[in-house]
Amino acid sequence: MDLINWLVAPLQYEFMVKAIFVSALVGMVCAALSCYMTLKGWSLMGDAVSHAVLPGVAVAYMLNIPLAIGAFVFGVGSVIAIGFIKAQTRIKEDTVIGLVFTGFFALGLVLISKVRSSIDLTHILFGNVLGIADGDIVQTVIISGITLVILAILRKDLMLFCFDSTHARSIGLNTTFLYYVLLSLLSLTAVAALQTVGIILVVAMLVTPGATAYLLSDRFDVMMLIAMASGIFSSVMGTYISYHIDGSTGGCIVVLQTLLFLVAMIFAPKHGLLAKSREDRSITAADGKQLEK
């Protein structure tokens, strides 16, 4: 019963119980959002926003307000800046995204280095879920709750926005509102995930589960459930593994997510590599038969 011992023994420590709870919650919320990110093609945007929240975190510390508010302002601000520069100059969007988020991130580094006494930069960059403070847990729970409620209500509108925003507008939906809702949720979850896996790896939480599920299902609702299940599984198991091997928690979680993706990429029943090569072979075989006749 080594496996049971492997799973149960860490739970005698309160910090492990907290860590598993927080990372599972964050894994689930990020995974739900990741479906929209992958379908809308917003991975780069997710990367940008998650980095751009850094100065917001620093400013929030200085002003002693909740991190989420600072992160939210700078996350949305970065996207407004991206939109403005793109509209006003001849520079292509990916270049604008690249230069804006690194600019924000660098500003964040400078600010944090000046208020170092209260923030540990490595915890923000790489996460510190094993040492998470109770105040941060409360914040994560609130952010996750808000995100899940909004997603539950606007699930279909956001799906339609990702799929066909022209139709969404033609039936009177406010697509500008939906755009900013999705963006705001992105900024908020980036803060929540920051505690677990850190700024650098947040984008994996916001992309990988959705990409894995996308290969496994042709139904949006099923895709959402698979993504959330894989997000929770990776977070919980990643936390356990990091405890047992005494390694980086964020790293373990994201490596597990990536492994799940690779498994799906190879073995997915319809969109996997094996299925595709089987399909190709059967087509070639059929062609061969036709030629023989």
Add this chain to the structure above:
Amino acid sequence: MNAIGIDIENVTVAYHGKVALHSASLQLQSGSICGLVGMNGAGKSTLFKAIMGFVKPATGRILVNGLPIHKAQKTNIVAYVPQSEEVDWNFPVSVADVVMMGRYGYMNILRIPGSRDKQAVRESLERVQMSDLRDRQIGELSGGQKKRTFFARALAQQAQVLLLDEPFAGVDVKTEKMLIDLLLQLRERGHTILISTHDLASIKTFCDRVVLINRSILAYGNTSDVFTPENIARAFDNSLGDLSSVTSQLNGKNRDIK
């Protein structure tokens, strides 16, 4: 019968200081099908976008069934059938999911379909003969089936005004005939239909009216009056070659659709 479905008055649209559509005026009556003909870049998409309220005209006004567009959209008056290239065919939705999207405007905020919505989807799928394929992911359809799916969505929306962007591009003959039959039925019921197409030969068979467009409206009126080789040559900057070839294209392959 004489109500105005789409009323465009002196509309000019400019992007970044470049005029895409100059001083367009147009009145489409309810119960008519109007073909929109012009080259790529002549302003067809711009006209659609202006009617849909996606671009704000620099001058002029547009009314749909007597309402400003944003009011019209709230009451599901306008349906738009997109070009196939505009759709992400790998999106994880089924044929029935797409058709159901036509009903969102009738549902509450959670978009939970009621029995009327389900019935509208069922009937729309039957009318385009796609009931068998309702659970198919949209990427697994043929070109004609894809078009029928999006047409069914417009039917389910039960809009009075339909805008169709190149509905016959890449479509099989059976689908084209089916769509034209359905459009004629909708016309009988008093719908207003504006349809952009490159298929000049088929226009005469089902469009009562034609708009020729080349950055401004060149000609507008009954098909038989407006759709002359001279006018078409003007719309295409004579790029169709000599007039005789246009004429033969118009007369040569008239398909009868009853």
